[in-house]
Amino acid sequence: MPEVRIKEIDEHEIDTILAEDIDFEGVLNFKKPLMIKGKFKGEIKSSSALYVGEKAYVEAHIEANVISSKGRIKGDIVAHSRLELYSTAHVDGDVTCPDFVMESGCKFNGFCNMGGGPKDQKQKPEGNPA
Numbered sequence: 001m002p003e004v005r006i007k008e009i010d011e012h013e014i015d016t017i018l019a020e021d022i023d024f025e026g027v028l029n030f031k032k033p034l035m036i037k038g039k040f041k042g043e044i045k046s047s048s049a050l051y052v053g054e055k056a057y058v059e060a061h062i063e064a065n066v067i068s069s070k071g072r073i074k075g076d077i078v079a080h081s082r083l084e085l086y087s088t089a090h091v092d093g094d095v096t097c098p099d100f101v102m103e104s105g106c107k108f109n110g111f112c113n114m115g116g117g118p119k120d121q122k123q124k125p126e127g128n129p130a
Contacts (some may be wrong), residue, residue: 009051009068011035020055036071054088067097076110 011017015032022038030046037053042060044050049066051057056071067077068084068090077083079097087105089095094110102108 009035014051020053052101054086 001059003082008044013033013047014035016030017035018038018040020037020112022040022090023037024039025041027042028040028046029036031048033049033051034046035051035053036058039057041058044058044060044062046064048064049068050062050064052069052071052073055071056069058071058072059074062073062086063078063080065080066082066084067079069089070086070087071088074092076093077091077095077097077098079095081097082099082101083095083097085102085106085108087093087103089103090107092109094113095108096113098115100112100114
């Protein structure tokens, strides 16, 4: 089986970075890519990408287009396009996403919903089978 590879993040392409010495609590709403390297507690909502650095600790409900983590996340995650967990990532929470990539060595404790469940399946008509 081929090894999973996730494209490395170029920090120069990210508009906003919350540095290692940041300890922030509240609600984050943003429209351009953001990286967290420090501590954050609260709620995150974005139509863009969220990157969580290797030494970061995030305790939040997270909803974003793409979520890529090398650090620790505690809380439920909704990724509208893709969730990426590097080998150093640790997630404690439920995940909803259509595309989920995990490198060997990451830790994930929770439930994962990628669609295709009973709500997404067509109901079979009742009555006599033909």
